[in-house]
Amino acid sequence: MIPIQTYMYRRRRLLAQMQRGVAVIPTASEKLRNRDAHYPYRFDSDFYYLTGFREPDAVLVLIAAEDESASRQILFCRDKDPEREIWDGFRHGPQAAQEMFGFDAAHAISTLDALAVEFLADQPAVFHAMGQDPAWDQRIVGWINQVRGQIRKGVAAPTEIRDVRALVDEMRLIKDDYELAVMREAARISCQAHRRAMRAACPGKHEYEIEAELLHEFRRQGAQAPAYAPIVAGGTNACTLHYVDNHSLLQAGDLLLIDAGCEYDGYAADITRTFPVNGRFSGPQKAIYELVLAAQAAAIDAVQPGNSWDAPHQAALRVLIQGFIDLGLCHGSLDAVMESEAYKQFYMHRTGHWLGLDVHDAGEYKQAGQWRHLVPGMTLTVEPGCYIRPAEGVPAHFWDIGVRIEDDVAVTSAGHEILTQAAPKSIAEIEEWMQCTTITEK
Structure with a gap:
């Protein structure tokens, strides 16, 4: 309190x-x-x-x-x-x-x-x-x-x-120590819910069944409500950024993207994890996932006091674009693809937003026409993604793969604190965690 x-x-x-x-x-x-x-x-x-x-x-x-x-x-x-x-x-x-x-x-x-x-x-x-x-x-x-x-x-x-x-x-915009303590609890509960959802997912279940696991864990842990309508998107549904129908059947071989966080004492958490329904990434899925994970790591590294708000986005963007070129999704030099914005076929949103009492929290992103600088106490999400719809010239083995990885990050005097670290994120962590069939965890 x-x-x-x-x-x-x-x-x-x-x-x-x-x-x-x-x-x-x-x-x-x-x-x-x-x-x-x-x-x-x-x-x-x-x-x-x-x-x-x-x-x-x-x-x-x-x-x-x-x-x-x-x-x-x-x-x-x-x-x-x-x-x-x-x-x-x-x-x-x-x-x-x-x-x-x-x-x-x-x-x-x-x-x-x-x-x-x-x-x-x-x-x-x-x-x-x-x-x-x-x-x-x-x-x-x-x-x-x-x-x-x-x-x-x-x-x-x-x-x-x-x-x-x-x-x-x-x-x-600047959170005090009390606010950060509440946000850490919202993050902890939300991480537990994502862990529960990963263990509950399997082929033959519906998206809404996994959503129910999330909501159950939110309330079981004392959160008052979801901070926003959960996105539980299997397969091609993950390529719709704000998909909330959550009614499709989960298929073996598909990825499941979950974007969900709880609200605890008024403060929001906002986490996205993407993982294979059957517990194992395929080769193409692994390639896209590792690219998005590398982009997120570069963006989080750029969350430093004194850096501009735009620095994490630019860091993620350069990693993604080079990956798109290497995987044959985009063609030309990194600078040329960035200038033409051809990358927006696969990555069309920015890399984060402020977080707090509102999931898209209060505060301007620019001051006097310039990106504002990060200072300790600011909290933000870091959420690069890649969404590949079937299209001419796009390698078919990447079709219908949608990946987003999102964490909540607080700016500190020493750099940053990742509030949502406890939700499995690396390929090894996810595959190991999903091998267990029980969903009961304290």
Whole structure:
């Protein structure tokens, strides 16, 4: 558990960056799935990052003053309601929430509209994620207009609406020690799930049966949910980057690509492993797999403080392109293939993304038009791949081979830490691990 003092510190940091003004940060709302059944609830990441509060129908209001001691941290949340709690579960209520989560004040969510107009009076700016939710945009503008209606009373309305995400995203980009500890646990659980899936896979099973093994292990180990819809793609399905049907029959001689990670206390893991359904790589499969593995190793080596965000991608790309040339998939010199982008027939995505509270986490990749530099605390995925669809001029023995290898990596002062090392990755590790038929592992 991340200490409440950490959330309070984050709010103070945001207030200091705001200087003057009011931030309004709502959490996610509950969503109907169909009729009166809801999707499983998941809080808004920015709201949770600043509060640690997991209930729906809640809003964080921060009032930044020139005198830091006059700044205010206020929570709006649901009232205590014993009758509703019988049906829907525990609610903190404003009083308990204020004490437990370290706010200066807390109010019933039903009072937000009236109090927001008071808070915005004589403030220069409102900080809000404009464009994210049209209903909230309208609500914010409505409050500002109500303040403007008091102009004859000498009350000034905010003249600017600033995107609060520009500030919070930069904060979220650098993980603290508590966040990294949670992410290590998400990674550990996800590695266990991949190990379980490898041992469960065999010809004649369906992709969804292997998906069930993943989901079982996530929950068995204490994760709250998958961080995203798992990809369990056998054979040619692995050549579809975001394949999520997971219904095909696994065939002997095919590879199985699994892209799956759990969410633990709000933080995501994101791992991809590719392995043979029958436990043994064929010659062509081994050639492609070793190429992607070498590309990933080069990319991980480039995850160093001071290197640009683009450095791991460029390192992986050069290894892949040379391999494509050596295997007869591309023709010409490395530089010529890179310039023509002929390699994109087999590798069409970038080599990673930020990772954290969101699987594609907050943070810009460029600053002032240039790739930003890596610094300790950043966490990212490293995931090169190769996807070979049947096509004229492509050697037939490579057809329908799809390989991606993905690990979660934290930048450290000394270089990097691979959070997901425990999921078997080398050919020898995978083939040895798959020889055992039991899937029960502690």
